[in-house]
Amino acid sequence: MALENHLADIKAVKGYQACGIMHYTGELLASDSAVANIDLGLVGATFNDVFRTAHEVCEKIGLEAAREMVLITPRGLIVMLCSGTKSKAHFHMISILSGDGNQALAKLQMEKAVPAIVGELA
Numbered sequence: 001m002a003l004e005n006h007l008a009d010i011k012a013v014k015g016y017q018a019c020g021i022m023h024y025t026g027e028l029l030a031s032d033s034a035v036a037n038i039d040l041g042l043v044g045a046t047f048n049d050v051f052r053t054a055h056e057v058c059e060k061i062g063l064e065a066a067r068e069m070v071l072i073t074p075r076g077l078i079v080m081l082c083s084g085t086k087s088k089a090h091f092h093m094i095s096i097l098s099g100d101g102n103q104a105l106a107k108l109q110m111e112k113a114v115p116a117i118v119g120e121l122a
Contacts, residue, residue, distance in 0.1 A: 006116055013101065014097075019093070028044055083118055088118055
């Protein structure tokens with residue numbers, strides 16, 4: 001199964017703009033964008049750096065690595081999810097939604113996709 005197929009349920013979420021699967025280093029493995037100005041290769045790698053820094057800081061203060069990060073702006077949301085640093089396949093997912101996007105459903109669909117993606121990447 002192509003990795004892009006795991007993005008289908010996320011693409012149906014209200015407010016969807018873009019989503020992707022990245023190796024934990026930031027390399028884009030699969031992506032989709034409904035908005036022309038969102039280059040997930042660039043923005044995904046940038047947000048991935050922020051997420052990896054959160055991993056490290058959380059570890060340093062004894063909380064273990066971050067599993068999720070949400071950035072809320074006046075016009076949209078960025079949701080990042082980690083498969084787990086100790087997972088058989090450590091990867092990150094990103095979803096970008098408009099301001100009225102359904103954050104809860106996006107997270108749910110991302111979490112639902114993780115086991116199948118791990119199975120494919122492991």
